[in-house]
Amino acid sequence: MSGTFVGMPAFPKAAHEAVHNPTLRANLRHATHTIRAKRARAVAELDDWPALREAGRRIKDHTLRHLDRYLVQLEESVTAAGGTVHWAADADEANRIVADLVKETGESEVVKVKSMATQEIGLNEALEAEGIRAYETDLAELIVQLGKDRPSHILVPAIHRNRGEIRDIFRTEMGAWGRPAPEGLTDTPAELAEAARLHLREKFLRAEVGISGANFMVAETGTLVVVESEGNGRMCLTLPRTLISVVGIEKVVPTWRDLEVFLQTLPRSSTAERMNPYTSMWTGTTDGDGPQTFHLVLLDNGRTDTLADQVGRQALACIRCSACLNVCPVYERAGGHAYGSVYPGPIGAILSPQLRGTASEIDASLPYASSLCGACYEVCPVAIDIPEVLVHLRERVVQGGPAVRQGNKVLLKPAKGHAAERAAMRAARWAFARPGVLGAGQRLVSRTRRLHPRTLPGPGRAWSGTRELPAVPAEPFRDWWQRTHGGKDSSK
Numbered sequence: 012m013s014g015t016f017v018g019m020p021a022f023p024k025a026a027h028e029a030v031h032n033p034t035l036r037a038n039l040r041h042a043t044h045t046i047r048a049k050r051a052r053a054v055a056e057l058d059d060w061p062a063l064r065e066a067g068r069r070i071k072d073h074t075l076r077h078l079d080r081y082l083v084q085l086e087e088s089v090t091a092a093g094g095t096v097h098w099a100a101d102a103d104e105a106n107r108i109v110a111d112l113v114k115e116t117g118e119s120e121v122v123k124v125k126s127m128a129t130q131e132i133g134l135n136e137a138l139e140a141e142g143i144r145a146y147e148t149d150l151a152e153l154i155v156q157l158g159k160d161r162p163s164h165i166l167v168p169a170i171h172r173n174r175g176e177i178r179d180i181f182r183t184e185m186g187a188w189g190r191p192a193p194e195g196l197t198d199t200p201a202e203l204a205e206a207a208r209l210h211l212r213e214k215f216l217r218a219e220v221g222i223s224g225a226n227f228m229v230a231e232t233g234t235l236v237v238v239e240s241e242g243n244g245r246m247c248l249t250l251p252r253t254l255i256s257v258v259g260i261e262k263v264v265p266t267w268r269d270l271e272v273f274l275q276t277l278p279r280s281s282t283a284e285r286m287n288p289y290t291s292m293w294t295g296t297t298d299g300d301g302p303q304t305f306h307l308v309l310l311d312n313g314r315t316d317t318l319a320d321q322v323g324r325q326a327l328a329c330i331r332c333s334a335c336l337n338v339c340p341v342y343e344r345a346g347g348h349a350y351g352s353v354y355p356g357p358i359g360a361i362l363s364p365q366l367r368g369t370a371s372e373i374d375a376s377l378p379y380a381s382s383l384c385g386a387c388y389e390v391c392p393v394a395i396d397i398p399e400v401l402v403h404l405r406e407r408v409v410q411g412g413p414a415v416r417q418g419n420k421v422l423l424k425p426a427k428g429h430a431a432e433r434a435a436m437r438a439a440r441w442a443f444a445r446p447g448v449l450g451a452g453q454r455l456v457s458r459t460r461r462l463h464p465r466t467l468p469g470p471g472r473a474w475s476g477t478r479e480l481p482a483v484p485a486e487p488f489r490d491w492w493q494r495t496h497g498g499k500d501s502s503k
């Protein structure tokens with residue numbers, strides 16, 4: 012995934028630093044509360060929201076189970092419409108394909124539509140290493156790029172910045188990337204937007220190569236779909252002569268009818284709009300209209316491995332609306348950078364450890380970056396059971412043991428706790444198979460209950476230090492039942 016996040020500390024350390032930044036917390040609190048209230052109003056307008064949500068879940072579930080079939084159909088449709096399809100197993104392969112395609116055009120700069128997939132593979136950095144400059148054209152991505160920053164939100168990558176900070180970035184950095192900010196720029200939204208518009212327009216008008224991702228790909232016709240709010244995407248998708256789209260393989264939907272569901276649920280869940288201001292769709296190439304060369308790079312990069320996990324594969328259903336981020340109490344306090352990935356918040360906590368594996372400290376810590384309150388599941392427009400996947404991934408982390416660093420390597424250490432748990436389970440199985448021994452043991456524990464310690468010794472001390480141990484009854488349940496019911500089963 013993106014090189015910009017390499018070397019990040021594990022979530023607890025990064026989050027600890029973030030919660031001590033009052034500006035960050037204030038920016039996040041204001042932004043997430045505003046978006047979440049708007050989303051709730053937009054969703055409440057639709058009587059059939061639960062049915063739409065269920066339809067979205069079913070479509071994604073069906074598509075993921077038959078992904079091989081729909082991807083082949085998509086490739087045939089795109090090729091028939093004049094496009095060229097490339098398959099990339101990982102980030103390196105995808106970056107190499109894109110860099111070679113740009114070099115073939117003879118160009119040394121590209122304009123980009125906001126795209127999570129290209130951030131995931133670190134495309135901008137890879138192109139820079141090949142002497143190709145990539146210009147982000149989404150306003151928030153522009154702020155992140157000019158500020159040499161990292162995105163902290165799926166939809167609003169600069170959510171951690173306030174208007175004053177953005178004005179300062181524009182004033183000091185725009186000139187190095189092209190047209191400088193106007194003299195006397197203030198922090199009013201209209202002036203900031205105008206500065207970005209003027210800065211970007213000259214790039215749109217001279218760009219020969221555009222790079223995008225896609226929100227959806229329709230298998231039956233080979234149509235790609237990008238939804239956005241600013242119009243920059245429309246410029247990038249129509250003005251350049253060559254268009255290269257890098258898209259995760261999970262973004263395919265079988266038919267236009269399926270697409271209809273997501274075009275209703277995505278805008279309401281993300282920007283709280285009834286429909287996206289700009290919905291761009293293109294199918295291959297058209298003579299004399301738009302890009303004359305179209306390449307689709309289908310990206311795996313850990314998705315096939317994720318698909319193999321029957322619980323974890325739900326994460327691939329995500330339509331990147333970011334509603335789960337905006338309601339998450341952990342995200343609101345820790346901010347997006349603490350997740351060490353382009354995918355922050357609850358979806359990042361289940362997606363990154365699956366795409367990258369749980370061998371690193373940061374990825375092993377992500378499934379624990381949640382209180383399991385379930386708010387993310389409640390708002391998810393495709394009903395991904397994020398708490399279920401979090402618990403599932405915690406199990407995987409424990410079974411693999413904690414990640415330990417040895418020099419430059421991160422290794423998995425066999426978990427001591429797991430061996431102890433196995434021994435306890437073996438002892439329980441032995442006792443449950445011998446009712447006489449079990450009864451005697453329970454009586455002994457009840458009679459000696461006043462001697463039991465109130466805190467656990469050794470590693471258990473941390474657990475019992477913040478919890479009350481359950482009180483042992485004076486009489487075991489089995490003895491009480493025998494005494495009060497004479498051994499009869501009252502259910503008969």
Ligand code: SF4
Binds near residue numbers: 332334387391
């Ligand atoms: S997991 Fe659900 S709520 Fe979160 S970004 Fe994805 S689709 Fe939206």
